[in-house]
Amino acid sequence: MPGGYGAGASRQAHPHVRGFRPCGHALKKESIMQRALIADVVHADAPMESVTVMGWVRTKRESKDFAFLEINDGSCLKNLQVVVDAGVPGWEDLPRILTGASIQVRGAVVPSPGKGQRWEVRAQEVAVIGEAGPEYPLQKKRHTDEFLRTIAHLRPRTNKYGALYRIRARLAHAVHQYFHDHGFYLVHAPIITGSDCEGAGEMFQVTTLPLEAVPLEKGAVRYEDDFFGRPASLTVSGQLAAENLACALGRVYTFGPTFRAENSNTPKHAAEFWMIEPEMAFATLADDMDLAEDLVRSMARYALAHCAEDLALFAQFVEPTLMATLENVATKPFVRMPYAEAMEVLGRSGKEFQFPVGFGHDLQTEHERYLTEEYCKAPVIVYDYPKEIKAFYMRMNDDGRTVAAMDLLVPRIGELVGGSAREERLDVLSRRMEELGMPQEEYWWYLDLRRFGTVPHAGFGMGFERLLMLITGVSNIRDVIPFPRTPKHLEF
RNA sequence: UCCCUGGUAGCUCAAUCGGCAGAGCGGGUGGCUGUUAACCACUAGGUUGGCGGUUCAAGUCCGUCCCAGGGAGCCA
Numbered sequence: 001m002p003g004g005y006g007a008g009a010s011r012q013a014h015p016h017v018r019g020f021r022p023c024g025h026a027l028k029k030e031s032i033m034q035r036a037l038i039a040d041v042v043h044a045d046a047p048m049e050s051v052t053v054m055g056w057v058r059t060k061r062e063s064k065d066f067a068f069l070e071i072n073d074g075s076c077l078k079n080l081q082v083v084v085d086a087g088v089p090g091w092e093d094l095p096r097i098l099t100g101a102s103i104q105v106r107g108a109v110v111p112s113p114g115k116g117q118r119w120e121v122r123a124q125e126v127a128v129i130g131e132a133g134p135e136y137p138l139q140k141k142r143h144t145d146e147f148l149r150t151i152a153h154l155r156p157r158t159n160k161y162g163a164l165y166r167i168r169a170r171l172a173h174a175v176h177q178y179f180h181d182h183g184f185y186l187v188h189a190p191i192i193t194g195s196d197c198e199g200a201g202e203m204f205q206v207t208t209l210p211l212e213a214v215p216l217e218k219g220a221v222r223y224e225d226d227f228f229g230r231p232a233s234l235t236v237s238g239q240l241a242a243e244n245l246a247c248a249l250g251r252v253y254t255f256g257p258t259f260r261a262e263n264s265n266t267p268k269h270a271a272e273f274w275m276i277e278p279e280m281a282f283a284t285l286a287d288d289m290d291l292a293e294d295l296v297r298s299m300a301r302y303a304l305a306h307c308a309e310d311l312a313l314f315a316q317f318v319e320p321t322l323m324a325t326l327e328n329v330a331t332k333p334f335v336r337m338p339y340a341e342a343m344e345v346l347g348r349s350g351k352e353f354q355f356p357v358g359f360g361h362d363l364q365t366e367h368e369r370y371l372t373e374e375y376c377k378a379p380v381i382v383y384d385y386p387k388e389i390k391a392f393y394m395r396m397n398d399d400g401r402t403v404a405a406m407d408l409l410v411p412r413i414g415e416l417v418g419g420s421a422r423e424e425r426l427d428v429l430s431r432r433m434e435e436l437g438m439p440q441e442e443y444w445w446y447l448d449l450r451r452f453g454t455v456p457h458a459g460f461g462m463g464f465e466r467l468l469m470l471i472t473g474v475s476n477i478r479d480v481i482p483f484p485r486t487p488k489h490l491e492f
Numbered sequence: 493u494c495c496c497u498g499g500u501a502g503c504u505c506a507a508u509c510g511g512c513a514g515a516g517c518g519g520g521u522g523g524c525u526g527u528u529a530a531c532c533a534c535u536a537g538g539u540u541g542g543c544g545g546u547u548c549a550a551g552u553c554c555g556u557c558c559c560a561g562g563g564a565g566c567c568a
Contacts, residue, residue: 061527068527081528099518116528134519139503141517141529146560147503201567237568262566263493275568354564365564418568463568476561 039076041109044119048109053080053121054129056157057101059140060094067094069126071103074156077163077309081112081120090126099139100132100157145479152483152492160317163310164480167303168468174302175255175276175464178295184251184278189238191257194230195442202261203233204271234259237461238277240446243422246279246457247449253278255464263487267476268413268466272485276467279459285395285404285421288458289381292408292417293334295462296379296470300329303471311472319473325411326471328378335380337371339363339402342382345375362389363407365414372409379410392432395421395456406460413469419460426450 036051055073062068065086070079082105084091097103104127112120137151138158148155155161176186192206208227209215215222223230238254245252258275278291303311304326315322337345339359346357346367355364363371363382372380383406384397394403408417423429429450433440440447468480478484483492 059528059530061530063524063527063530065525066527068530070528079528083526112526114526114528135502136518137502139518141504143503144561149560258568260567264566265493266564266566267562269567273568413568415568461568466568 035073035104037075038071038073038078038080041080041121042076042078042117042119044109047111047119050106050124051109051121052104052106054102054104055080057097057099057103057132059099060097062094069097069103069105071105072157072162074162074166077159077166077313078117081114081117082107082123082126083120084123084126088123088125090123090128093126093128096128096131097126098132098134098136100136102129102132103127104129145476149478149484156482159313161479163313164468164472164474165482167307167310167472168480170307171299171303171468171471172255172464174299174306175295178298178302179251179253179278182251184253185245185249187238187242187245187249187252187254189235189241189254189256189277191235192228192232193235194228194232195240201236203236204259204261206232206234236260238275239279239459239461242277242279242459243457244445244449246281246459247453247455250282251278251280265487267478268469270465270477270481270484270486273477273481274464276462276464277459279457281455281457283421283458284456285383285406285458288419288421288460289336289383289406289408292406292419292460292462293379293381296334296408296410296416296467297330299467300326300471304330314472314474319475322473325473329410329470332378334408335376335378337376337380337382338384339382339386340384342367342371346370349375360386360388368409368414369411372414373411377411379408379416381406381408383407387432390420392436392438393420393422393429395423395458396428396432404458408460408462410470412473412475413466416466416470417460417462419458421456421458424450424454424456426454 034052035054038053038055041048041051041053053071053073055071058070058072058079060067060069067084069082069084071082072079084094105121105123106125107121107123109119110122112118114120138154143158148158148161156165179186206227209221209225215225226232236258238256238258242252242254254275254277256274257272259272260269261271262269278295280287280291311322311326319325342363343357343359343361346353349370351370353364353366353370355361355366357367371382372378383404384402385394385405385407386401387394387396387403390403390405394405396403404421406417406419407415410416423432426447430440430447433443465477465480469475469477472480474480478486
């Protein structure tokens with residue numbers, strides 16, 4: 001056995017955390033785990049005579065008679081400095097302990113005489129768990145995001161990506177907490193769908209038919225031979241399912257994977273992403289906007305309150321204006337502006353836009369960025385769009401030309417949230433679908449909602465990765481999801 | 493998919509007008525009694541993205557393909 005894990009385990013089950021007082025925010029597993037978490041050690045409020053920690057070596061600084069190891073176990077951003085004196089058990093293994101190796105250290109937690117850390121561990125025993133050779137690709141100096149994407153399996157071991165995925169986990173938790181606290185029920189919308197008109201982009205087809213010999217009949221695919229007996233796809237939205245559940249449970253939300261087969265190659269699109277879709281019965285567009293604003297604000301507040309240490313890294317190294325942005329989102333009301341007014345603002349902005357401005361034109365990226373970054377200098381909700389540029393299910397306004405839709409635009413990212421009041425009037429919805437040439441019989445269950453006890457209802461979709469980009473300042477969606485899926489990229 | 497910019501050592505980057513392929517980090521060896529991007533000395537490490545062309549001579553110029561990043565469209 002190459003490592004000393006077995007040998008090190010010879011003194012397993014000793015009470016290694018005597019005098020241990022866990023700090024407030026760290027994971028508290030010490031009662032069931034043999035090892036202490038580095039988060040708890042570096043945030044300790046008293047010395048400890050003996051702890052056992054395990055982690056990955058970030059750097060080693062050697063002298064003739066002693067060495068410093070910095071190890072990280074993912075429990076927090078900070079590394080733990082370990083001092084190893086010549087002669088302690090495991091000293092002879094030090095040449096095998098290069099950056100990236102996993103090790104186990106038993107030692108005393110003592111005040112550090114050096115600068116840069118309050119506590120350090122004076123090793124009583126060091127054991128190699130798994131070596132990492134000199135070809136280990138991560139070094140302690142800075143790497144580019146592009147390079148780290150090529151080693152997505154190892155990048156969580158860097159400060160930046162470790163912090164990112166800790167924040168991602170905590171924000172996912174915060175989303176569930178938020179909805180739970182506001183009377184929303186989580187619903188699990190289907191991932192595989194038979195409705196090919198969910199209305200939001202190209203879909204990935206799901207099939208068990210042999211692609212090299214698809215069964216044909218008069219040139220057409222015999223879908224009755226396919227798994228479901230009809231065409232099937234991965235979901236592009238949980239909205240239709242959420243609407244049905246909302247019209248029974250009142251307030252619901254989905255938080256699940258979403259798939260778009262668009263050939264988009266941009267820093268804010270992925271083929272597989274996670275979307276949060278609340279849906280409320282007995283609600284108007286104003287309620288919808290209130291919810292979107294409060295949700296985004298709450299997430300910013302949660303991050304500021306619960307991810308301060310990790311966020312500080314992004315404020316320092318990734319996006320210098322991050323803290324100002326988050327404070328702004330957390331405290332100031334968002335701007336709300338009807339679409340028609342937004343077009344007027346753009347028209348008299350004096351800006352030379354590449355795309356035309358005026359009623360009936362869609363808001364382009366350049367327009368969104370002007371509104372939120374320059375004109376409002378804050379998140380802005382644009383609402384009441386012309387019906388022609390929005391989806392069939394959005395509620396017709398009394399003016400007959402706009403629908404009760406809203407987009408929440410934020411600096412740097414653009415559209416973070418898109419939502420609407422849903423058309424609950426059967427005759428209006430039916431007429432609209434007819435205008436668009438949609439097969440109503442395929443939506444019989446969706447129309448049934450309007451037939452039986454219909455209620456005004458509203459909801460929206462928020463891309464979780466885009467929320468993370470806002471919260472962390474990271475500028476590419478491929479870096480806020482551990483293993484991104486984009487066109488021509490299915491590594492890992 | 494379109495437009496722009498790139499691709500040089502394991503990583504981050506230099507290389508003047510077309511004229512000998514370089515540094516830092518990382519690795520190895522040796523030194524150093526408190527380091528923290530440790531330090532000092534020595535050392536190994538290259539098909540300059542691929543293919544073709546121009547030239548006495550190509551990392552550098554031309555063509556083409558591949559890959560990456562940014563911008564745009566589509567959207568969350």
